[in-house]
Amino acid sequence: MLNQLPLYASGEIVRGFGRGSKELGIPTANFPLEVVKSLPESLLTGVYYGWANVDSGPVHKMVLSVGWNPFYNNTEKSVETHMLHEFNCDLYGQLLKICIVGYLRPEKSFDSLEALITAIKADIEHAKAHLESPENKKLQEATFFAKNPNGSECK
Numbered sequence: 001m002l003n004q005l006p007l008y009a010s011g012e013i014v015r016g017f018g019r020g021s022k023e024l025g026i027p028t029a030n031f032p033l034e035v036v037k038s039l040p041e042s043l044l045t046g047v048y049y050g051w052a053n054v055d056s057g058p059v060h061k062m063v064l065s066v067g068w069n070p071f072y073n074n075t076e077k078s079v080e081t082h083m084l085h086e087f088n089c090d091l092y093g094q095l096l097k098i099c100i101v102g103y104l105r106p107e108k109s110f111d112s113l114e115a116l117i118t119a120i121k122a123d124i125e126h127a128k129a130h131l132e133s134p135e136n137k138k139l140q141e142a143t144f145f146a147k148n149p150n151g152s153e154c155k
């Protein structure tokens, strides 16, 4: 499992259930089902950390959720990226590129929404720390992200 990382993926940002920002206060940029299906089946469901950019903009730290969101019992598998950056716009329709760097934990159900939010906040702190290692920081510069000095996420 671990030897398939880092894993690169990209696709358009589409709409999910709208829960990330409204219920959790943690927006996630969702990939379309074709992208979800194109990822290797051997990629375990769960929570990951890595790097991401939107429309060739700056490369941000991210946390990623892969699976059926057991707290909500989704019927479709989803792959959702929360970037550790404040955007002043929405990103629907733009191109999201991600580099999945490491695995944090399996997806779980929780007794309350607060417990899910607390777990995600802990994931974010773990991601920030792991991505500071020199080996992981190098991946932020990957040519895959095709950074454009004039590229911006908010049009």
Ligand SMILES: Cc1cc2nc3c(=O)[nH]c(=O)nc-3n(C[C@H](O)[C@H](O)[C@H](O)COP(=O)(O)O)c2cc1C
Residues within 6 Å of the ligand: 016, 017, 018, 019, 020, 021, 024, 026, 028, 030, 047, 063, 064, 065, 068, 069, 070, 071, 072, 080, 081, 082, 106, 107, 108, 109, 116, 119, 120, 123, 124
């Ligand atoms: C870092 C991270 C960890 C997550 N962990 C879980 C989890 O353990 N269980 C779960 O049911 N959902 C988990 N989620 C998924 C959220 O439930 C999901 O992002 C939220 O419902 C928003 O979905 P939406 O994009 O369809 O609005 C996680 C999301 C992120 C970003």
Ligand SMILES: Nc1ncnc2c1ncn2[C@@H]1O[C@H](COP(=O)(O)OP(=O)(O)O)[C@@H](O)[C@H]1O
Residues within 6 Å of the ligand: 013, 014, 015, 016, 017, 018, 019, 020, 021, 022, 026, 027, 028, 029, 030, 081, 082, 083, 084, 085, 086, 087, 089, 090, 091, 092
């Ligand atoms: N830091 C961020 N990381 C990811 N998406 C963000 C971020 N800030 C704003 N967004 C926007 O919020 C949307 C995600 O919010 P969310 O409530 O999860 O909606 P949806 O259910 O449609 O995915 C993204 O598609 C993007 O347009």
Ligand SMILES: [Mg+2]
Residues within 6 Å of the ligand: 016, 017, 018, 020, 027, 028, 029, 030, 080
């Ligand atoms: Mg989302």
